Amino acid sequence: MGETTTVREATYELLRRRGVTTMFGNPGSTELPMLVDFPADFTYVLGLQEAAVVCMADGHAQATRSPVIVNLHTAPGVGNAVGSLLTAQWSGAPLVITGGQQVRAMITASNWLVNVDATKVPEPAVKWSFEPPRAQDVPAAIAKALDLAQAAPSGPVFVSLPMDDWDQEVDVDVVEDLAARRVAHRAGPDPAVLLELCEALDVAEHPALVLGAAVDLAGGWDCAVAFAEKTGVEVYTAPSAGRGVFPEDHERFAGFVPFAATAVAETLAGHDLVVVVGAPAFTLYPYAPGRLLKPGTRLVLISDDPDALARAPLGDGILSDPALALAALV
Amino acid sequence: MGETTTVREATYELLRRRGVTTMFGNPGSTELPMLVDFPADFTYVLGLQEAAVVCMADGHAQATRSPVIVNLHTAPGVGNAVGSLLTAQWSGAPLVITGGQQVRAMITASNWLVNVDATKVPEPAVKWSFEPPRAQDVPAAIAKALDLAQAAPSGPVFVSLPMDDWDQEVDVDVVEDLAARRVAHRAGPDPAVLLELCEALDVAEHPALVLGAAVDLAGGWDCAVAFAEKTGVEVYTAPSAGRGVFPEDHERFAGFVPFAATAVAETLAGHDLVVVVGAPAFTLYPYAPGRLLKPGTRLVLISDDPDALARAPLGDGILSDPALALAALV
């Protein structure tokens, strides 16, 4: 090793360089070593129960379209957060959850505050769950967590951090390389597939656009408006969208696709082509048997979530960031 | 099938026959079909956030030494409970957690209120996590859950229950057989091993007894007092015991084994034989290097928790229900 710094210094420098200086949390004793000499250029937003802390961070991440650190206590603290993490997963909030862990020497014998099976506690609410095998790997684990949280479909990830790791030494160069990395997380539509969709839109007599929360999360609001104005398509909000997706006083706004299965087909009955962007097709409740769309209505779903694309009961699908797809359509 | 009844009727009859008529919960729409025609001889204790609901049930189960049903909402409801479930696991409370699930026809496409990966949400806080493969298997799943929750070491289990299962028909005879079952969950010490321990206690000059919460949870309070009075052994409370384990004004009561690793050896220094019953040996905090006991002090641990027996850093172990072991020693 060449020049070294502490894991604590290295981690804050990494976060600073990646532009992540807001933390939400409800710390206990296992988190205190991480918070010693808390940097003045960071903001720590304290909450008193983890269910609320994660919701606050979820809203902040959605509003700023940026990753947020959520600093939670060992097992019970992380456990209290699981319900809100499932919601954050649904809303696509890129949260990096840190859970304190006992000092490494006490973990194997399961002493007080040991997070036994630490990486399992937040599953299946997170995309990645990891406890670094050495103190020196904490910065790399946080760096990986930041990128995975933003990878499509964005959402929470978890890193378990033993409390004696923060004072260990780590190579400055390793952290410099990690801090300098930039990953472009958004991928656009296959050009050949997009062309087919454009042709289908051209020949459609009465196309509709149904937008979900992921459009605005990806920054696609303006593209959606531009596309609607250019093509005259009618625009709907998808069922159970968690945020506004289109100006509801716009003349192209046609209303909300209802939540009840039976009513979806009625609402979209007049359209020969329905393009859903950034939402599952569809999220329904309560149960009502019957086909989602009337014969004669073709469905195309554009999403950056492979699960949403794979589980739709009918229609075609295109993998793409919602905003990049709308920009390409425009 | 012969005579049938609904899954709902069958399940309440099973619970009634097993003596489990108290439920704690915070229901949502996925739980309503279970609660239709709620029987007058059952008590439902409502709480408004799952972290509190589980703690209430935990206390009730410990105080009554009986299984309790905890009726939670689908994914976010169960998720909110995970922190308290980890605590209930630590305290050995035999909780049967039920989590509502969407109607079966909506699960595969992940609609609103679907508990995706339902059985994983409460892991690793539960010993068993199950979603029945058919509505007709709900009573058998609940019956199994009741017994597994009480099996040593007692603790929470989870059953995911699709909301359209409750009105389905199930064979009356199947439920009658399940309701009539009685399992003896407590096992005692190997007689040969117990004899060796008695001989060791006889020759010990200054033995000590360290009692944990599992002694009282198993109903061993009176046996502990009788043993102390018969043998004159000094009695300590284990570190971080979650409840009283011995009358603290009794003349044989010698105090509390401290929580800090360094102080354990000091406290138990004068004893040549330390018998720990119903607690890990030991649960410590904070970290302090050094041997738990001074040379010359032998440790024997009696527990019904194989993990506690396996993870102790030193000493011998005996698998047994704590109360049966104390009764046998007396």
Added chain:
Amino acid sequence: MGETTTVREATYELLRRRGVTTMFGNPGSTELPMLVDFPADFTYVLGLQEAAVVCMADGHAQATRSPVIVNLHTAPGVGNAVGSLLTAQWSGAPLVITGGQQVRAMITASNWLVNVDATKVPEPAVKWSFEPPRAQDVPAAIAKALDLAQAAPSGPVFVSLPMDDWDQEVDVDVVEDLAARRVAHRAGPDPAVLLELCEALDVAEHPALVLGAAVDLAGGWDCAVAFAEKTGVEVYTAPSAGRGVFPEDHERFAGFVPFAATAVAETLAGHDLVVVVGAPAFTLYPYAPGRLLKPGTRLVLISDDPDALARAPLGDGILSDPALALAALV
């Protein structure tokens, strides 16, 4: 329900319409109901141990760039396959593994041939693991499995199938909708990010291209050759690539990036820009401390695998299908 068919008929029709008519397998009694009246237009390739069966299917899927069904026996059969599934995951083979399961009525009591915790057996070698909550959901589960296996990064998925599901009735229209679906699984680079890379390539004095197996898996061989010939870039094969990625007698072919960490920097020392496509950066063995690249060499990684993008120790990343990225660069 309108017109119905059996789950068996529906599933084979779905596979036929999706173009998946080759199955590899080693069936036992739990698979026999699936194989009754095996359709004449399907091919079943029998193997006698699952480790080999999966490898055969892996090779077939890679060579044909298409999903393949792998038909395995309940618990021990699926268990025998896990090692080869981890390899298939590494090679990105879109395998849909089916595991037989006992009849639904026998699962809860864990009888002979019950795959207890069926969905956990192949984890973490699969991206999705599912047991349908009803027989009627088998076609939708297989449809979802086919698409998820192909979603980037492509790889194995698992569906557990109770043996009494095959004769149940399912709605013909539901299956028709599932069979007609087409999902475009490949996404291309963000145009703005690609432009930056083009500019970087223009100004680079001595750029290099390092290609991994995913390039050829995505059908990018010709694009890679075209790009090399157009730009004169030197082309290397990535460490531990599982297949040929570039004509090794081509004048632009510069050799293999070595497997040993210390030698990577030496090999790529003369290049000021290294673009890795379709491989991690880098997969190394054995351990050798030290920076992967010499100062002055910039690394850009293009991959459709968010994990590979997130875990690289240095350099920038671009999410994209490897072949679409090379096509766009050309």
Added chain:
Amino acid sequence: MGETTTVREATYELLRRRGVTTMFGNPGSTELPMLVDFPADFTYVLGLQEAAVVCMADGHAQATRSPVIVNLHTAPGVGNAVGSLLTAQWSGAPLVITGGQQVRAMITASNWLVNVDATKVPEPAVKWSFEPPRAQDVPAAIAKALDLAQAAPSGPVFVSLPMDDWDQEVDVDVVEDLAARRVAHRAGPDPAVLLELCEALDVAEHPALVLGAAVDLAGGWDCAVAFAEKTGVEVYTAPSAGRGVFPEDHERFAGFVPFAATAVAETLAGHDLVVVVGAPAFTLYPYAPGRLLKPGTRLVLISDDPDALARAPLGDGILSDPALALAALV
């Protein structure tokens, strides 16, 4: 720390002191550091595919009623073993599986031979799965694994071992304490419950004893013969018992309880009390609806497996080591 030794020396000394000097395995490069200077008093039985290696170890463990180390290669090696591990779990073989892992510094970036999600690969075939958080914890992890493998119900456990841990230093005293530990893993029946069973046997007109493999695994063969000769009870072998449980030429031997559900009730029809020891009640195949026993036949199940006790569809249960229960009955 006081006097130290290497993790390798410490681990072999621990195994030697616990009487475990036979290893089965199929090593690769990640296992070589563990096998350097392999001690002359240990035996290494080499196999060439892990499915066979585990079966050999399973048989050895059953025959010797002792824990066995199974030394497997990282991810694909452990993966190949999962099918046989599920069988070993069924047979109750106390196997300690070791899986090699890459050097700690290479794990976070997922290089070649990294066992990503190492602890998940053998789940759910093992009772405990662990990767030590430090090299110094390897002996404690192996010690815990030895005891948990033998804890009722006995079966496989897994420990993932980074290949650079073996040359690290560990405190001699820590290992000495671990090596000296002895845990009594067998617990006997609750005396009050046993008394009730004795009374029921006394008044039964035509009792039967059904024995499973766990009787012989626990060393209860002689007790079973003694009990049968003393009481004149008819003795059957349980369905799908994996080994002989009673002398089949003995005059009290009444035959095998059949595997098919419908035939169990016929076989046991004449008995008013059936006591099953050391087997589930019952493991059946294929599916056949109907009650397991005729009206008038009472079932009592004695087992050290809480899951077998909890999942039986009818009858009462007693938690106990099978051999201790038979000894107490005698």
